[in-house]
Amino acid sequence: MTNSQKNRIKDRIFEYFGIASTFFGLVILAIFIGNIVVDGISRIDWDFMTNLPSRKAERAGIFTAWSGSLWILSLTTLIAFPLGVSAGIYLEEYGKKTRLASLLEVNISNLAGVPSIIYGLLGLEIFVRVFQMGNSVLAGAFTLSLLILPIIIVSTRESIRAVPPSIRAASYGLGATKWQTIWHQVLPSSMGGILTGVILAISRAVGETAPLIVVGALAYVPFAPKSPMDEFTVMPIQIFNWVSRPQHGFTVNAAAAIIILLIITFVMNGIAVYLRNKWEKKISW
Amino acid sequence: MTKPTFILEAKSLDVFYGDMHALKNIDIQIERNKVTAFIGPSGCGKSTFLRVFNRMNDYIDSYRMTGEVLMENQNVYYKSVRVDELRKNIGMVFQKPNPFPKSIYENVIYGLKIQGIKDKKFLMERAVKALNQSALWEEVKDDLNKSALALSGGQQQRLCIARALAVEPSVLLMDEPTSALDPISTAKVEELIHELKEKYSIVIVTHNMQQASRVSDNTAFFYMGDLIEFGKTEEIFRNPKQERTQNYITGRFG
Numbered sequence: 213m214t215n216s217q218k219n220r221i222k223d224r225i226f227e228y229f230g231i232a233s234t235f236f237g238l239v240i241l242a243i244f245i246g247n248i249v250v251d252g253i254s255r256i257d258w259d260f261m262t263n264l265p266s267r268k269a270e271r272a273g274i275f276t277a278w279s280g281s282l283w284i285l286s287l288t289t290l291i292a293f294p295l296g297v298s299a300g301i302y303l304e305e306y307g308k309k310t311r312l313a314s315l316l317e318v319n320i321s322n323l324a325g326v327p328s329i330i331y332g333l334l335g336l337e338i339f340v341r342v343f344q345m346g347n348s349v350l351a352g353a354f355t356l357s358l359l360i361l362p363i364i365i366v367s368t369r370e371s372i373r374a375v376p377p378s379i380r381a382a383s384y385g386l387g388a389t390k391w392q393t394i395w396h397q398v399l400p401s402s403m404g405g406i407l408t409g410v411i412l413a414i415s416r417a418v419g420e421t422a423p424l425i426v427v428g429a430l431a432y433v434p435f436a437p438k439s440p441m442d443e444f445t446v447m448p449i450q451i452f453n454w455v456s457r458p459q460h461g462f463t464v465n466a467a468a469a470i471i472i473l474l475i476i477t478f479v480m481n482g483i484a485v486y487l488r489n490k491w492e493k494k495i496s497w
Numbered sequence: 498m499t500k501p502t503f504i505l506e507a508k509s510l511d512v513f514y515g516d517m518h519a520l521k522n523i524d525i526q527i528e529r530n531k532v533t534a535f536i537g538p539s540g541c542g543k544s545t546f547l548r549v550f551n552r553m554n555d556y557i558d559s560y561r562m563t564g565e566v567l568m569e570n571q572n573v574y575y576k577s578v579r580v581d582e583l584r585k586n587i588g589m590v591f592q593k594p595n596p597f598p599k600s601i602y603e604n605v606i607y608g609l610k611i612q613g614i615k616d617k618k619f620l621m622e623r624a625v626k627a628l629n630q631s632a633l634w635e636e637v638k639d640d641l642n643k644s645a646l647a648l649s650g651g652q653q654q655r656l657c658i659a660r661a662l663a664v665e666p667s668v669l670l671m672d673e674p675t676s677a678l679d680p681i682s683t684a685k686v687e688e689l690i691h692e693l694k695e696k697y698s699i700v701i702v703t704h705n706m707q708q709a710s711r712v713s714d715n716t717a718f719f720y721m722g723d724l725i726e727f728g729k730t731e732e733i734f735r736n737p738k739q740e741r742t743q744n745y746i747t748g749r750f751g
Contacts, residue, residue, distance in 0.1 A: 309558060378595035382657070385553065385589035386608035386664060387581045396611065401598060 245474070252467025260468060265432055265450075269461025274469050277450035279436035280349070280429075281418060281476070284446055287353030288360070288417050293410055296361050300368025300406075305394055324362035331359040332423030340427050347428030350440040355427050356420060360413035367409025371402035404491025408484045415480040419473070421448040447473045501570055504529040504668060504698045505550055510564035512545055514557065519545050521722045523564070527715075532690060532699045534713035534730065536706065538745070541719040543702045547670050550700070551587040552580050568668070585612070588661030592673040594653035596645035596660075601637050604645045604656055608664035623663050631659035632689055651682025658689065662697075669693065671701040675708065687712050706746055710734045718742045 263273020307313050335355025345351035375398050383393040399406075424446055431453040433445045447469060454466035505527035512520035520542045527533050535543040545554065552573065554560045566573050573583055585608070596604050605624040614620060624641070628634040633655040637648070645656055654674060661669060671690075675683040690699060690712045703709050709716055710730055717727040718739075726733060726742045737743045 376595075378591060378593060379597060381553065381591060382595045382597065382660075383607070384556075385551065385584060385591070386611070386660065387583075387585040388607075388611045389581050392611045396607070397597060 248467050248470050248474075251464055252469075252471050255464050255468035256471060260465075261472075264434060269459055269465055272454075272462075272465055274447065274450060274465075274472065276433045276436050277445055277447045277469065278472065280433070280444040281446045283349045283437050283440070283444060284352055284356060284424075285414060285418055287349060287440060288356045289410075289414055291353055292357040292360050292364055292413070292417075295357070296364025296410070296413075297368050297406060299361070300365045300372065301394060301399075303365070304369045304372045305390065305398070320362050320365055324366060328359055328420055329422045329426065331355055332426030334358065335423060335427045346441070347430070347443050348441045349437050349444045351427050352424050352429055352444065352446075353440070355423050356417040359420065359423060360417050363413040363416070364410055367413070368402075368406050371405025371409065372398055374405065375401045404488050407491075408488045411480055411484040411487070415477050415484075418446075418476060418480070419448055421446075421452060424449060447476075502529060503527060504569060505700070506565075506567040506570075507546075507549070508565040508567070510546075510549065510566060511562065512542070512549065512554070513559075513561045515559040519722055520549075520562075523724050525717060525724060525727055527698065527700060529698050530694055530696070531714040532694050532701060532712055533715045533717065534709040535700065535702045535717050535719060536704075536709050536745070537719035537725075539704075542722045543717075543719045544672055546719070547672055547700060547702050550668070551584050551589055551670060553589065555580065585664050586666050587668045587670060588664060588666035590654070590657050590661055590669065590671040590674045593677050594650055594657050596648070596653050596656050598644070598646055600642045601645050601648070601656060602641040605659050605663050607660060612664075623665075624659075627659040627663035628656075630662050630689075630693065631655045632685060633659055649682075651678050651685065654678055654682065654686060655689070658686070662693075667698060669697045669699045671699065673702050673704060676704060683708075706734075706748075718745065720745070 260273050261278070262275050263271060264275055265277075266272040303313070303316070332355060335351060335358065339345050339351040339354045340347065343351075345354070379397050379401065380393055383397045388396070428443075429449055430443055430445050431449055433443055435442075437444045451466050451469045451473065454462040454469065457463075503526040505525075507523050507525050510520060510523040511518070523546065535547060537543050548554045549562065549566055550568070550573070554562070562574075568583070568586065571578070597607060599607075602624055605627055606620045609620055609623060625634065628637065633652060636652060637643075637656075645653065648656060654677070658669075658674075675686050678686065687708065690701065693699060694714075701709075701713065713730045715728065716730040716733040718725045718733065718737075718741075720741055726737060726739045728738075733742060734746055737746065
């Protein structure tokens with residue numbers, strides 16, 4: 213066999229391996245979604261969305277769960293978005309590139325990989341106990357904000373870094389201050405990337421369970437939260453609770469709730485992709 | 498008080514990047530309403546020197562300078578000098594056209610907008626004037642709201658010139674403004690420089706010897722961080738006093 217024949221065979225082998233790898237993921241996902249849909253789709257109706265939790269599976273609904281998730285999502289966004297984006301701007305535009313700065317940079321990336329249960333314990337100590345927020349939506353939102361801050365900071369920095377230095381130079385050259393340059397040039401050009409990062413981070417937060425259980429989210433909450441200081445539950449906890457019950461009816465409920473949670477996540481990812489495409493089309497250097 | 502003949506001056510200026518001595522003991526006086534060209538091989542410090550005047554090097558962490566830099570007898574490195582104010586007086590055009598990813602109109606009025614000017618009529622007047630001065634008006638007058646990125650490279654560079662002129666600075670620094678342009682666009686920009694010197698004092702860095710001799714009144718030749726020779730462009734090109742200048746302009750090295 214000649215060398216070029218060998219090379220072509222290697223080429224082929226890798227191609228098939230690549231196809232197999234791709235399908236592995238897709239097939240598993242399809243089986244999973246298919247199963248869930250078969251189990252749960254018929255259970256989804258208006259009552260399921262608006263009913264409070266109940267001991268009877270057929271009367272139980274996810275109203276408290278999704279409104280809790282919505283509270284958590286909104287508060288987490290309100291806390292994490294300004295903090296994360298500001299920190300990212302500071303580190304990239306104002307902070308001097310010292311050794312301390314690169315140490316900080318490495319550690320922020322590390323933080324993004326810390327298991328979420330650890331953030332839960334941190335949140336329990338700081339927000340629930342020291343700041344005495346109790347088992348409230350607010351404590352949960354602060355905890356999740358900590359969890360996603362590193363992701364937002366890193367993606368903000370990356371988006372800002374992608375703005376060509378020549379644009380900054382042009383702005384400074386016309387007498388703009390640093391903040392004017394950031395506000396009028398850097399941020400508009402990098403907003404697509406920043407928003408994409410924020411939305412992906414938040415959609416991760418929506419699916420988090422462990423840290424919220426630690427800070428005291430409850431599996432059974434009779435009413436939807438009316439203020440940030442109220443007790444709460446969220447979709448993943450509700451699902452976990454139903455799955456662990458023996459009666460078949462609750463398993464069906466869990467499947468239905470999973471469908472709703474997946475829809476929320478997919479919609480958020482969709483928005484992220486849309487924003488990215490929209491801003492990329494507008495700005496091509 | 499009459500204005501001094503020299504608009505820009507450097508006195509015993511030394512510039513360092515870390516350990517590198519980029520400019521060595523430079524003394525120069527730049528005449529008002531004239532075009533001054535900085536020539537020299539790559540890495541000789543001419544672009545660095547250009548950026549000394551509007552303090553664009555301040556953002557480089559390893560950058561250090563000693564000596565005096567004056568604009569109209571005022572030291573531009575005094576603590577009391579506000580860099581943003583200084584740059585309203587000293588406009589800059591860069592090597593590669595760098596329009597903002599905004600409309601043509603937004604590009605031209607950016608410098609005025611950040612000064613807090615909101616009067617639409619005034620902004621439009623200035624925009625029209627600046628676009629006329631940069632000989633771009635006829636080409637873009639119907640497309641002011643189009644993206645500046647849709648313009649050709651030559652048009653983009655003239656837009657960048659218009660953007661600098663709209664602020665009405667007294668000095669225009671140009672860092673190899675035509676190196677990314679085709680010959681026709683280059684000719685247009687050179688013609689423009691010729692017209693602009695009536696009102697502005699222009700300093701231009703160029704790699705192109707013919708360009709320096711065509712557009713400038715005075716020429717400074719830099720080599721390895723030293724100012725080798727400075728004088729009337731005619732003199733420099735016809736009969737340079739230094740051998741190195743002679744060698745460079747005749748193309749024997751560089």
